[in-house]
Each structure stands twice: as C-alpha cells, then as structure tokens.
Amino acid sequence: MRDFIQLIVRDYRWIHLGLGLVGNFTFVVGSVMFLPQFEAWQVTGVWLFIIGSALMFVGALGEFIVDLAGGNDGD
Numbered sequence: 001m002r003d004f005i006q007l008i009v010r011d012y013r014w015i016h017l018g019l020g021l022v023g024n025f026t027f028v029v030g031s032v033m034f035l036p037q038f039e040a041w042q043v044t045g046v047w048l049f050i051i052g053s054a055l056m057f058v059g060a061l062g063e064f065i066v067d068l069a070g071g072n073d074g075d
Helices: 002-011 013-032 036-068
Strands: none
Touching: 013 036
C-alpha cells in the first residue's frame, strides 16, 4: 500500500496540477455567479466556489506532500 501511495504522490504529479487547475477554474466561475446579473445562479455559484476551493486545497496538499517527501526534483 505504501508503494502505491508513493507512486500516486510522486509519479503522478500531473494529478495535483490538474486538480489545482480545475479547482481554480471552478472557483472563478463560481465567483462570477455572485455578480448581480447572475443572481438566479448564486446557489450554483456557492457550490462551484466550495468545490473549486476543495480541489485547489487537495492539489496544493498533494504538492506539499511531494515537497515534504523530497520528491520535488524539478522534473
């Protein structure tokens, strides 16, 4: 199990980047839905905002774990 976790954390860093990018995009779209002209979409905006924030957190946490484990060798 430990080898599997190391494989995911170190060798699939693109997952962390992808989660961060999707999270950022979702966060921005959700934020736009807070504008007055999109008032009917505010509840959806709140959920997108929350989901985007969570994805950005998971992506950053994955990068932090890679750095902490010494797996950030610049590749």
